[in-house]
Amino acid sequence: MKIINYYLKNNDCYKLAKKITPKGIILHSVGCSQEEPTVFCKSFDKPNLQKCVHAFVGAGVVYQTLPLDYKAWHCGLGSRGSYNSSHIGIEMCEPNTIKYTSSNSFIDIDPIRSKAFIAGTLNTAIEYIVYLCNILSIDPSKSGSILSHHEAYLQGYATNHSDPEHLLNYAGISMDTIRQRIIHSHKNNINMDKNINVFDKTDDKIKCKEQDYKNYLSDQIKKAKDKFDLYINDEYKDADMINVDGFVYVRLRDMTGKYIGVDFDKQKNIITLSTKAK
Numbered sequence: 380m381k382i383i384n385y386y387l388k389n390n391d392c393y394k395l396a397k398k399i400t401p402k403g404i405i406l407h408s409v410g411c412s413q414e415e416p417t418v419f420c421k422s423f424d425k426p427n428l429q430k431c432v433h434a435f436v437g438a439g440v441v442y443q444t445l446p447l448d449y450k451a452w453h454c455g456l457g458s459r460g461s462y463n464s465s466h467i468g469i470e471m472c473e474p475n476t477i478k479y480t481s482s483n484s485f486i487d488i489d490p491i492r493s494k495a496f497i498a499g500t501l502n503t504a505i506e507y508i509v510y511l512c513n514i515l516s517i518d519p520s521k522s523g524s525i526l527s528h529h530e531a532y533l534q535g536y537a538t539n540h541s542d543p544e545h546l547l548n549y550a551g552i553s554m555d556t557i558r559q560r561i562i563h564s565h566k567n568n569i570n571m572d573k574n575i576n577v578f579d580k581t582d583d584k585i586k587c588k589e590q591d592y593k594n595y596l597s598d599q600i601k602k603a604k605d606k607f608d609l610y611i612n613d614e615y616k617d618a619d620m621i622n623v624d625g626f627v628y629v630r631l632r633d634m635t636g637k638y639i640g641v642d643f644d645k646q647k648n649i650i651t652l653s654t655k656a657k
Contacts, residue, residue: 459535
């Protein structure tokens with residue numbers, strides 16, 4: 380994972396520079412079909428914009444847009460107050476293969492690609508959140524420390540938004556599962572500060588342009604040989620990742636022996652997955 384410091388110095392929130400001591404992290408999704416973090420970096424880097432977040436997350440890369448001890452304007456005001464004063468706000472990018480029909484509904488023109496992108500971006504978000512918990516001394520197992528925008532709204536500390544659950548639910552993922560993965564990784568020091576590189580946007584090693592980001596993603600996918608965390612039947616497992624047409628998948632044969640049965644009917648060309656008893 381690469382973390383690129385791309386501070387929004389023209390945004391009024393950055394200029395105000397109000398300090399906070401982060402107590403937790405709120406996960407958002409951008410609410411539009413845009414995969415490129417730099418698009419949001421550029422559109423947010425201007426005055427008279429009453430919103431700002433700490434980071435935008437893509438697949439394999441995070442653009443950090445505010446110092447982590449700055450108050451961001453990411454969740455708004457709820458009936459009981461605002462988590463802006465206590466929580467880091469990060470936005471996940473969304474696949475360009477979904478088309479919104481309302482604020483929280485969409486149609487998907489390529490479900491396989493969309494869900495693969497969601498999974499890849501979410502994996503990066505989880506790795507980044509574990510990293511934040513480490514450097515900011517945030518306990519992810521503490522109630523209220525890791526929330527979605529929607530959950531913050533239900534608690535009375537954010538505006539009425541449904542993100543990112545509208546996207547996660549579609550991909551078959553829950554915030555509880557995300558929290559379990561974060562807690563597990565943090566507790567067991569998984570990927571903590573490992574393979575994490577931090578750059579400034581002016582660093583010669585990284586240029587904040589859309590094509591550079593695409594090239595970086597392509598390189599990362601080709602090199603994808605790391606282990607992938609799986610949460611199966613309430614237990615964590617490992618499996619190798621492979622690249623298929625530019626997307627990273629878990630090999631089906633790695634499911635065998637992990638409480639998942641894999642059968643292949645060669646005649647009908649059908650793969651069947653089944654849950655096996657422990």
